[in-house]
Amino acid sequence: MAEVTVISSTIVRPGNKDQPGREKIHLAPHDLHLLYLVYPQRGLLFPKPDPKTRFIPQLKAALSTALEIYFPFAGRLVKVDNHQDNTVSFYIDCDGSGAKFVHAKAESVSVDELLQSRGSVPHFMNLFFPANNVESRDALTSEILLALQVTEMKDGVFISFGYNHMVADGCSFWSFFHTWSNIFRTGSGHNSQPLALKDWSLDKIDYPVRIPVSEMERPQNCENPTKERVFHFSKKKISYLKEKANDETGSIDSKVSSLQALPSADMRRRLNPPLEKECFGNLAHLAVATTTVGEVLDHGLGWTALQISKSVRSQTNESYNAFAENWVRNVEVPKIGVGSRMADNSLIVASSPWFDVYGHDFGWGKPVAARAGPSNGVGGLLVMFRGVEEGSIDVHAILTSSLWSDALAIIKNPC
Structure with a gap:
C-alpha cells in the first residue's frame, strides 16, 4: 500500500472578498436535482517542479x-427551514x-506506478483525491464547496480537486483551473475578465425553490467495491468507429459525430437566448438513453x-425549461447512493x-x-478525457x- x-x-x-453584488446565488431546479450527487473529482499528473x-x-x-475572480467556489451552502x-x-x-x-x-x-501498463489504475489512487464520499448536500456540514489536493511524488506532482456540482459544471471548473495555473505562472490575475454568472430566472418559477423535508432523508449507503481501468482510443480508432457507426445507421439525417454520443449536454448555447460559453455555473443537463445490455450487444x-445521439439532440431550450417547471411542481431529488436505481442500473x-x-x-511543463x-x-461511471x-x-x-463484466464487453468490443 x-x-x-x-x-x-x-x-x-x-484576496478581496468584499466586493458588491456577490451576496447570494439562488439554486435552480437543475442545481437542486443534484443534492445527492457526489463531488466530481478529477486530477492531473505533472512533471515534478524544483522543490527549491x-x-x-x-x-x-x-x-x-483565482478565488477572488471565481468567488462562488469560496462561498458556502446555506439551508433555510420553511x-x-x-x-x-x-x-x-x-x-x-x-x-x-x-x-x-x-x-x-513514481509516475510509472501511477500510469500502470494496459490502463490499470492502482488501488491507492483514491488517496490522491480530497473529497471522497462527499455529496452536494454535505456542504452544509463540511462547509467546503471546493477542495484541492497537491500530492508530491517521487518524480511528479498530482493536482486533484473535488467540487460541488450544484455550483458549477466541468466547463466552469476547468476555466477556473486554467485561470489558477495562469496566475501561478505569470504572477498576475489582473487581465482576467469579471465572472459572468447565469443570471436568468425562468418565468414560471419562484425563487427560492422549496423542497419538501421528506425529500431530504438520506438513503442508506454501503460499500460496493469498484474496478477501474483507463481505455485509450487513438484518433485513427475514433475515426474508424465513427465511420462504422454511421454506416450501420444508414441515415443521412442521423449522422453521429465522434463527440455527439456524450449523454451530458452543455446547455449554454442551446438556450434561447443563448448564454456566453464563459458563463459560470452548472449548465449541464443529463440526457438519458434507456436500453439493456442484450440490446446493445x-x-x-x-x-x-x-440512441445516445437522439437523446443528446433532444436537449433544447424547451426541454430544459419544461424539466425545471415540472420539477418544481413535483419535487423529487434522486437518491444516487448504493442500492438506488441510478447506482444499480446506470452507466x-x-x-x-x-x-x-x-x-x-x-x-x-x-x-x-x-x-x-x-x-x-x-454503479458505472465513464469519465471522458482528451x-x-x-x-x-x-x-x-x-x-x-x-457491472464490470457487461460494461467491459461493450467497451472492449465496440465494433
Whole structure:
C-alpha cells in the first residue's frame, strides 16, 4: 500500500472578498436535482517542479487570487427551514469563506506506478483525491464547496480537486483551473475578465425553490467495491468507429459525430437566448438513453450510438425549461447512493474531450495524464478525457463488480 501523508490542510480565502453584488446565488431546479450527487473529482499528473521554488505557498497565493475572480467556489451552502409549509430551500452565500487546500506527499510513488501498463489504475489512487464520499448536500456540514489536493511524488506532482456540482459544471471548473495555473505562472490575475454568472430566472418559477423535508432523508449507503481501468482510443480508432457507426445507421439525417454520443449536454448555447460559453455555473443537463445490455450487444455500435445521439439532440431550450417547471411542481431529488436505481442500473458518462485538460501549465511543463476520482456509489461511471495525442480520447472506467463484466464487453468490443 502506497503511503500518502497529509502535510497540511488549510483554508485559502479570496484576496478581496468584499466586493458588491456577490451576496447570494439562488439554486435552480437543475442545481437542486443534484443534492445527492457526489463531488466530481478529477486530477492531473505533472512533471515534478524544483522543490527549491517553494511552489506550495505560491500555489496558495495564486489560488487566493483565482478565488477572488471565481468567488462562488469560496462561498458556502446555506439551508433555510420553511416551517410554515414544512419545506427547505438553499442558496450559495458568497461570503468568501474560502476553499480547502491539502498538501500531501507520496514520496515512494513514481509516475510509472501511477500510469500502470494496459490502463490499470492502482488501488491507492483514491488517496490522491480530497473529497471522497462527499455529496452536494454535505456542504452544509463540511462547509467546503471546493477542495484541492497537491500530492508530491517521487518524480511528479498530482493536482486533484473535488467540487460541488450544484455550483458549477466541468466547463466552469476547468476555466477556473486554467485561470489558477495562469496566475501561478505569470504572477498576475489582473487581465482576467469579471465572472459572468447565469443570471436568468425562468418565468414560471419562484425563487427560492422549496423542497419538501421528506425529500431530504438520506438513503442508506454501503460499500460496493469498484474496478477501474483507463481505455485509450487513438484518433485513427475514433475515426474508424465513427465511420462504422454511421454506416450501420444508414441515415443521412442521423449522422453521429465522434463527440455527439456524450449523454451530458452543455446547455449554454442551446438556450434561447443563448448564454456566453464563459458563463459560470452548472449548465449541464443529463440526457438519458434507456436500453439493456442484450440490446446493445445485439444491435451493434451504430444503433447504440444513435440512441445516445437522439437523446443528446433532444436537449433544447424547451426541454430544459419544461424539466425545471415540472420539477418544481413535483419535487423529487434522486437518491444516487448504493442500492438506488441510478447506482444499480446506470452507466453514466461524465466530462468531455472538449475540455482542454492538457492546456494547463503551472510552469513545470504540461500535464502527462488525467485521471478521475472514486465514483462513490455510482454503479458505472465513464469519465471522458482528451488524450495526450491530438484527436485521441481516454476513458477512465470506474464500475462496480456487478457491472464490470457487461460494461467491459461493450467497451472492449465496440465494433
